[in-house]
Amino acid sequence: MxxxxxxxxxxxxxxxxxxxxxxxxxxxxxxxxxxxxxxxxxxxxxxxxxxxxxxxxxxxxxxxxxxxxxxxxxxxxxxxxxxxxxxxxxxxxxxxxxxxxxxxxxxxxxxxxxxxxxxxxxxxxxxxxxxxxxxxxxxxxxxxxxxxxxxxxxxxxxxxxxxxxxxxxxxxxxxxxxxxxxxxxxxxxxxxxxxxxxxxxxxxxxxKTKILFALSSFDNLIKNGRIHRLTGMLAKALGIWGIGSGSDEGKIAFESKARGAKKVVQTLVSTMKEHGFIGGNVAISHCDNLALAQTLKNSILDIWENTSIEILPTRGLCSYYAERGGLIVSY
CATH class of the missing domain: 3.40.50.10170 (Rossmann fold)
Structure with a gap:
């Protein structure tokens, strides 16, 4: 399947x-x-x-x-x-x-x-x-x-x-x-x-700044017909996250998937490396998932010590699209 x-x-x-x-x-x-x-x-x-x-x-x-x-x-x-x-x-x-x-x-x-x-x-x-x-x-x-x-x-x-x-x-x-x-x-x-x-x-x-996102829930995409219901439900049951980024044209795209929170953090950090991040300012927004946001912060600091990271909860609009558990990170 x-x-x-x-x-x-x-x-x-x-x-x-x-x-x-x-x-x-x-x-x-x-x-x-x-x-x-x-x-x-x-x-x-x-x-x-x-x-x-x-x-x-x-x-x-x-x-x-x-x-x-x-x-x-x-x-x-x-x-x-x-x-x-x-x-x-x-x-x-x-x-x-x-x-x-x-x-x-x-x-x-x-x-x-x-x-x-x-x-x-x-x-x-x-x-x-x-x-x-x-x-x-x-x-x-x-x-x-x-x-x-x-x-x-x-x-x-x-x-x-x-x-x-x-x-x-x-x-x-x-x-x-x-x-x-x-x-x-x-x-x-x-x-x-x-x-x-x-x-x-x-x-x-x-x-020059970049944005990445990681979604663990696909309910909105299912309800809006963007993802088949069975595919979305199975992905959620298996702990599969959708990971994507914003394009230079201002659109949003899924680019990969990861299974489990640990792999999500690894993928986000790896993507930051690919984008040439060498330290600086980072902002992490989370939708009711402070623990994973903190894990991501620690993983970033393990590699780039000269980094200032701000974590904050998503407000209504970003919560609506990221859904519970989702992360959005910019740098």
């Missing part, structure tokens, strides 16, 4: 068509010239905002597992605009009040396929209006209409205030990769770089 899970591409994070806003022109995707420029290192930028006392909003959709927060000096605010997750007859708003465990339980009890709706333009607009400088990072535009919503909101905000500084970055990813970019932007703000330099550097940063 064939239990193969891949290697076909499947954009399993797409919302229903009716939940996506219409396409908007003028996306802030880098040109070839911009891409070359963004590889310039921080030392070469040199340009700094004179006495940078502006207020900054770093805004993500809830594909990023960081919760909203404000820096101690009040200058840097991390904001989040929520997806909505529909399970049966219930809507779960993916904000800081969401009980993720309750949502997971509802998913596991529901027999029909759920779906997600991206943040509205009004939700993005409300955040753009709250700071002098706004940098928004969205889930991959290949997986969701969130970026189109953000672009529509940017246009509305600039109509009201043409001098406001707003940039929209397409992460071409999700989850912990967005988190790493947020942390990098915070660092650049603290170094006093200009708005334009920060935006350019962040684009280049997103082109």
């Amino acid at each position: 064939n239990t193969t899970l891949g290697p076909h591409i499947f954009c399993f994070m797409k919302e229903s068509v009716q939940d996506r806003p219409a396409a908007v022109c003028g996306a802030d995707r880098p040109t070839a010239r911009e891409s070359a420029f963004t590889t310039i290192t921080l030392k070469i930028f040199g340009k700094r905002e004179r006495k940078n006392h502006m207020n900054w909003n770093i805004i993500t959709d809830s594909s990023c597992d960081l919760l909203p927060s404000t820096s101690p000096d009040g200058r840097i605010r991390l904001a989040s605009v929520p997806f909505t997750i529909r399970i049966g007859e219930r809507d779960f708003v993916d904000d800081e009040h969401l009980d993720t465990m309750e949502m997971l339980y509802a998913m596991e009890q529901e027999h029909s396929a759920g779906h997600t709706s991206c943040p509205t333009p009004d939700a993005w607009l409300a955040q753009f209006e709250q700071a002098d400088c706004a940098i928004a990072i969205t889930i991959s535009s290949q997986l969701s209409g969130s970026m189109n919503s953000a672009l529509a909101a940017r246009d509305m905000a600039l109509e009201k205030n043409p001098d406001k500084k707003i940039v929209i970055l397409d992460s071409l990813s999700t989850g912990p990769e967005v988190l790493l970019c947020v942390k990098e932007i915070e660092r650049l703000i603290r170094h006093g770089l200009s708005f334009d330099d920060i935006a350019a550097h962040a684009r280049g940063f997103l082109q």
